[in-house]
Amino acid sequence: MVEVAGVVAAALVGGWLGQRLALPGGTIVGALAAVAALGLAAGWRTPPPEPLRLGAFVVVGVLLGESFDAHTRTSLRRAAVPMAAVVIAMAAAVAALAWALHAAFGLGVVTALLAATPGGLTNMVAVALSIGSSDPLAVGTVHLVRVLVVVTAMPLVLRWTQHRPSSG
Amino acid sequence: MDLLQRGIAALIGAVVLESAGLPAGALIGAALGAGVVASRGAVRTPTPRWVRLAAFMVLGWLLGSRVDADALAAIPDLAGPIVVILVVLGAASAAMSVGLVRLAGWPLRTAILAASPGGIAEIIALGAVAGEAGERIAALHLLRLAAILLIVPPLALMLD
Numbered sequence: 001m002v003e004v005a006g007v008v009a010a011a012l013v014g015g016w017l018g019q020r021l022a023l024p025g026g027t028i029v030g031a032l033a034a035v036a037a038l039g040l041a042a043g044w045r046t047p048p049p050e051p052l053r054l055g056a057f058v059v060v061g062v063l064l065g066e067s068f069d070a071h072t073r074t075s076l077r078r079a080a081v082p083m084a085a086v087v088i089a090m091a092a093a094v095a096a097l098a099w100a101l102h103a104a105f106g107l108g109v110v111t112a113l114l115a116a117t118p119g120g121l122t123n124m125v126a127v128a129l130s131i132g133s134s135d136p137l138a139v140g141t142v143h144l145v146r147v148l149v150v151v152t153a154m155p156l157v158l159r160w161t162q163h164r165p166s167s168g
Numbered sequence: 169m170d171l172l173q174r175g176i177a178a179l180i181g182a183v184v185l186e187s188a189g190l191p192a193g194a195l196i197g198a199a200l201g202a203g204v205v206a207s208r209g210a211v212r213t214p215t216p217r218w219v220r221l222a223a224f225m226v227l228g229w230l231l232g233s234r235v236d237a238d239a240l241a242a243i244p245d246l247a248g249p250i251v252v253i254l255v256v257l258g259a260a261s262a263a264m265s266v267g268l269v270r271l272a273g274w275p276l277r278t279a280i281l282a283a284s285p286g287g288i289a290e291i292i293a294l295g296a297v298a299g300e301a302g303e304r305i306a307a308l309h310l311l312r313l314a315a316i317l318l319i320v321p322p323l324a325l326m327l328d
Contacts, residue, residue, distance in 0.1 A: 007229070014232075015225035025294050027221050031228025036235035047233040048226050054182065054194045056230070059223035060293050061198025062178045062215055064302040068203035072303050082272035083308045086264045086283055087315050093260040097253065105249050110324045116253055118285035119316040120192070121234070127321050133328050138249075141242040144234055145250050146257070151231065151290045154281070158298045161277050 003044045010034040025155030032151070094118070110134040115142040170205070171213040177201035192288050192313065199306060224293055231290070257285045274304065282308040 011031040018030020039045040048056070094116050101112040111134045114124050121143040128136040181201025185193035243250065261283045268279035281295045288309040295305050 007233070011225050011229035011232070015221065015228055018228075019221065025297065027224040028228040028231075028290060028293060031225045032232040033228075035229050035232025039233060039235055040237060040240070045233045045236060048229050052226055053230060054186065056223040056226035057192070057194035057289055058178050058182045058198040059215065059219055060227070060289050060296070061182060061195045061200075062174055062202040063220060063296040064195075064199040064292050064306050065174060065178060065202025065204075066206050066214060067296075067302045068199075068207045072203065072207060076303060076307055079272065079274075079304050079307065082268055082274070083282075083304075083311050086268065086308060087311050089264055089267075090260060090285075090312060091315065091319070093256060097256045100256075101249050101252065104252070107249060109327045112249075113320065113324055113327065115249060116257075117316055117320050118257060119313060119320065120287060123313075123317060124320075127324055131324050131328050134324070137238065137242055138246055141239045141246055142250055142253060144239050145243065146253065146285060147231065147287045147290070148235070149254055150284055150286065151294070154284060154291065154294050155297075157280060158277055158294065161280065 004046050006042070006044050007035060007038060007046045010038040023155070025151065029152055029155065032148070090118070107138070108133055108135065111138055114139045118146065119143075121147055169213075170209065171215065174202040174205045177205045192310065195289050195292070196306070196310060199302075203303075220296070224297075227290055227293060261285055275300070278304055281305045286312075288313065 011034060014034025015027040015031035018026030018028070018033070020026075021030075023029055047053070097116040098109070098113040101107045101116060102109050107115065110131055111128070114128050114134055115138060117124060121140065124143050125136055125140045128134040128139040178198035178201040181197035181199070182194040183197070185197030185200075187193075190196065261280075264283040265276070265279040268274040268283060269276050274282070277298060278295075278300050281291050281298075281300055282305045284291055286309065288306070291309060292302055292306055295302050
């Protein structure tokens with residue numbers, strides 16, 4: 001109970017501070033940093049309860065849904081070809097990257113593939129756990145670092161591009 | 169009233185897709201539910217700021233709770249692969265963003281968010297804060313995840 005209260009307090013204070021200090025992506029990054037720090041310092045790593053986790057995803061989904069209007073379908077239809085091209089290009093980059101990791105660092109082929117693939121952390125670790133020759137800790141660690149770096153760097157990138165001209 | 173309608177539709181969509189076991193099911197189901205309602209009329213009452221901030225805080229909490237000593241201890245041994253992965257995926261994402269802007273006319277920040285290597289919920293949340301149109305960002309991330317989940321597990325089994 002004390003642990004749960006501590007983690008909730010860390011998330012609240014961290015999120016509030018991140019927002020207050022106007023950090024890029026302040027609420028997410030602040031809560032993330034505070035909870036991670038508490039977990040490393042005190043070993044308290046209670047994740048949010050399932051209903052709360054689902055609730056957060058629902059809210060983000062609603063925010064996304066609010067941007068839908070009568071033109072959304074047309075916009076997505078027009079975007080289909082560029083999106084498919086991006087996915088194919090990403091697949092090629094991942095294949096080359098996995099091969100390079102295997103050749104240069106001696107990672108197992110499956111571990112290299114699962115580590116290089118930008119899928120969800122949970123999904124990739126689940127696949128790694130189910131395949132004997134892979135290293136789930138390595139896969140999980142790489143994905144954790146990837147997501148942390150992207151989530152903390154993205155607000156900075158967005159701020160940097162705020163006043164740049166864009167063509168859309 | 170429209171907020172309540174969107175909320176109920178989102179909840180139904182989230183429960184259906186999450187129960188079906190789809191990746192990011194709650195998020196996508198909620199977006200589809202809310203999107204159907206929103207596309208039928210103007211959004212008069214947007215989601216209150218405190219609800220948005222609470223959701224973002226929970227996302228931060230979720231990510232922060234995944235940072236453990238074992239993962240940190242493994243980082244020095246994996247430093248080389250991690251740096252290479254970040255640099256290559258970062259460069260690939262940057263190149264794809266430029267392609268989306270130059271060839272498809274996407275706004276720069278939408279392209280950057282859409283071509284970034286995840287995670288999907290956090291990127292959509294950051295896009296919402298930045299005021300970027302979310303549908304293309306979400307669609308591209310969903311396509312990426314679907315492709316990965318269809319291709320990678322069987323491929324990994326084949327290579328095992």
